[in-house]
Amino acid sequence: xxxxxxxxxxxxxxxxxxxxxxxxxxxxxxxxxxxxxxxxxxxxxxxxxxxxxxxxxxxxxxxxxxxxxxxxxxxxxxxxxxxxxxxxxxxxxxxxxxxxxxxxxxxxxxxxxxxxxxxxxxxxxxxxxxxxxxxxxxxxxxxxxxxxxxxxxxxxxxxxxxxxxxxxxxxxxxxxxxxxxxxxxxxxxxxxxxxxxxxxxxxxxxxxxxxxxxxxxxxxxxxxxxxxxxxxxxxxxxxxxxxxxxxxxxxxxxxxxxxxxxxxxxxxxxxxxxxxxxxxxxxxxxxxxxxxxxxxxxxxxxxxxxxxxx
Amino acid sequence: xxxxxxxxxxxxxxxxxxxxxxxxxxxxxxxxxxxxxxxxxxxxxxxxxxxxxxxxxxxxxxxxxxxxxxxxxxxxxxxxxxxxxxxxxxxxxxxxxxxxxxxxxxxxxxxxxxxxxxxxxxxxxxxxxxxxxxxxxxxxxxxxxxxxxxxxxxxxxxxxxxxxxxxxxxxxxxxxxxxxxxxxxxxxxxxxxxxxxxxxxxxxxxxxxxxxxxxxxxxxxxxxxxxxxxxxxxxxxxxxxxxxxxxxxxxxxxxxxxxxxxxxxxxxxxxxxxxxxxxxxxxxxxxxxxxxxxxxxxxxxxxxxxxxxxxxxxxxxxxxxxxxxxxxxxxxxxxxxxxxxxxxxxxxxxxxxxxxxxxxxxxxxxxxxxxxxxxxxxxxxxxxxxxxxxxxxxxxxxxxx
Numbered sequence: 001x002x003x004x005x006x007x008x009x010x011x012x013x014x015x016x017x018x019x020x021x022x023x024x025x026x027x028x029x030x031x032x033x034x035x036x037x038x039x040x041x042x043x044x045x046x047x048x049x050x051x052x053x054x055x056x057x058x059x060x061x062x063x064x065x066x067x068x069x070x071x072x073x074x075x076x077x078x079x080x081x082x083x084x085x086x087x088x089x090x091x092x093x094x095x096x097x098x099x100x101x102x103x104x105x106x107x108x109x110x111x112x113x114x115x116x117x118x119x120x121x122x123x124x125x126x127x128x129x130x131x132x133x134x135x136x137x138x139x140x141x142x143x144x145x146x147x148x149x150x151x152x153x154x155x156x157x158x159x160x161x162x163x164x165x166x167x168x169x170x171x172x173x174x175x176x177x178x179x180x181x182x183x184x185x186x187x188x189x190x191x192x193x194x195x196x197x198x199x200x201x202x203x204x205x206x207x208x209x210x211x212x213x214x215x216x217x218x219x220x221x222x223x224x225x226x227x228x229x230x231x232x233x234x235x236x237x238x239x240x241x242x243x244x245x246x247x248x249x250x251x252x253x254x255x256x257x258x259x260x261x262x263x264x265x266x267x268x269x270x271x272x273x274x275x276x277x278x279x280x281x282x283x284x285x286x287x288x289x290x291x292x293x294x295x296x297x298x299x300x301x302x303x304x305x306x307x308x309x310x
Numbered sequence: 311x312x313x314x315x316x317x318x319x320x321x322x323x324x325x326x327x328x329x330x331x332x333x334x335x336x337x338x339x340x341x342x343x344x345x346x347x348x349x350x351x352x353x354x355x356x357x358x359x360x361x362x363x364x365x366x367x368x369x370x371x372x373x374x375x376x377x378x379x380x381x382x383x384x385x386x387x388x389x390x391x392x393x394x395x396x397x398x399x400x401x402x403x404x405x406x407x408x409x410x411x412x413x414x415x416x417x418x419x420x421x422x423x424x425x426x427x428x429x430x431x432x433x434x435x436x437x438x439x440x441x442x443x444x445x446x447x448x449x450x451x452x453x454x455x456x457x458x459x460x461x462x463x464x465x466x467x468x469x470x471x472x473x474x475x476x477x478x479x480x481x482x483x484x485x486x487x488x489x490x491x492x493x494x495x496x497x498x499x500x501x502x503x504x505x506x507x508x509x510x511x512x513x514x515x516x517x518x519x520x521x522x523x524x525x526x527x528x529x530x531x532x533x534x535x536x537x538x539x540x541x542x543x544x545x546x547x548x549x550x551x552x553x554x555x556x557x558x559x560x561x562x563x564x565x566x567x568x569x570x571x572x573x574x575x576x577x578x579x580x581x582x583x584x585x586x587x588x589x590x591x592x593x594x595x596x597x598x599x600x601x602x603x604x605x606x607x608x609x610x611x612x613x614x615x616x617x618x619x620x621x622x623x624x625x626x627x628x629x630x631x632x633x634x635x636x637x638x639x640x641x642x643x644x645x646x647x648x649x650x651x652x653x654x655x656x657x658x659x660x661x662x663x664x665x666x667x668x669x670x671x672x673x674x675x676x677x678x679x680x681x682x683x684x685x686x687x688x689x690x691x692x693x694x695x696x697x698x699x700x701x702x703x704x705x706x707x708x709x710x711x
Contacts (some may be wrong), residue, residue: 201432205655211325211655211658213324280434281431283653
């Protein structure tokens, strides 16, 4: 019991994911700044941001909103992200949970933060947040199916195994899944799903600052917004970690393996950052069409290829 | 009938850098109606101009707009020179055109950047603004100011561009041209930008004529108007250039027109620099002793469209009446056409596509009662109210006598 609590709260759960996520958030911002000829923030900026929101800034509640739900939503988002983080990161650091169906659970847990944002936005009673929430909901519906197809492709490649630990072990003994045509296709689709899950440009329309002023998060301030930020930091770590686990043969925490682990993580986040900095925001309609038609098509092709063992 | 929600864009909104309020009445994401309220920025410039001498008015009208700060002095100079019936020297004409066109380049670069920002493409935003910097540096070299150049006066310009500076200016222009190529490539060839801007916020030729829209907004819909050609002033008749038009009338066409206009501006400046070499240095000023009675109109093509100034002179040192019309005044009205029926994402970029400048265009604010529609205050009451507020402020700070 004690070790589970340690897993959940310290390593590799809440604290570890949050700290690494914060550093990755700095990396994302720094690269963005360098691409845009700016200097960029110092390394500890995400921590300054978080603690300022948590401890210093005033929390303002919407007068006409459902306050309890509004405040609970970000907390549940953090819980969801933490749970998903534990399930993804434990197999990644070569500790088996002994749970044979965890890929399905991870899929569900990763939806929780997005759903919490939607609930919080709708609870705030702000019309701009409502527009943002409707966009986020449409976005969830468009990318979730695609993401499920990616996982299905992985399951087929792993010989019907839905145990993340086994999937990683299989790759470490053989070749990583990305080393095949279907693997590359799945990787491309997964990266776009991540982009949408993280609400980064070109899929940041739920927040769309210049259209709806931050949309789903418009009413958040102070401590609740710190929670939102925290969940975002964590997602920025655990989602790339999931891609590394399912496609890039996981990591091995010994000797050169640590360097490889860092390199893989940085490479995936760098890819996300570059996509975000070389594209304008698309419209929600276009995003839905993009996922439903093109990404699903690509994922299905990958699955068919995987069935034939390519 | 489904329920309409009000999505406010303003008074303080990340979309626009100025205070204004657009009320988008939406059903779901679709904008069904749009109403706007301006008047947050009324500064009483026309009245102020009547209390200043002709030389001072130039500095005043320069501050109507921070971005197109030369077009207003340009139009005012044209108006006053019409009253005084003076013809400025060729050198002054060339210098005026150079300033005007440099301003067009930096204003269009600014718009391209902002449009990128509105689309969530912040990289384009930062890049366009970085490449705008050399133009501002050029302004500093020529006029001493990066913005609000204080170059114009009745009968000429205040500072000469020495012939020794011409090579430097040409060098910077070559650099700007190279960077423009890059931006044009980035905008015109990007499939996602195409997806976001093509077929969005379309204004037909008819709409433009109905709303009397001007500038790049009109030219993007195939209406071939440009004051520089239609009512020639300064050095524009002396150089070769063409008016850029596009036919589609959507946001992409507006971007296209602005981007291609930058090339024309660069070409105009290059020709003006050649012209400068032929003229005698220092010959930039016609001495004017007295502005006679009469009235004059001045027009100038600002980066956003036609600027119109009307000046009545009673023979005294300052204008008796000064009427200003900024291009945004007519361009803003097109929102009624371009935004209705679009989604919120499209409506916001359509709002930004005409490059509106609200504080330029605000000349009058009327306080109406919401229910009866009657005026709450007349002019005298507004003045009395203003005096009261001032007194209260003075008392607050213990400054009253």
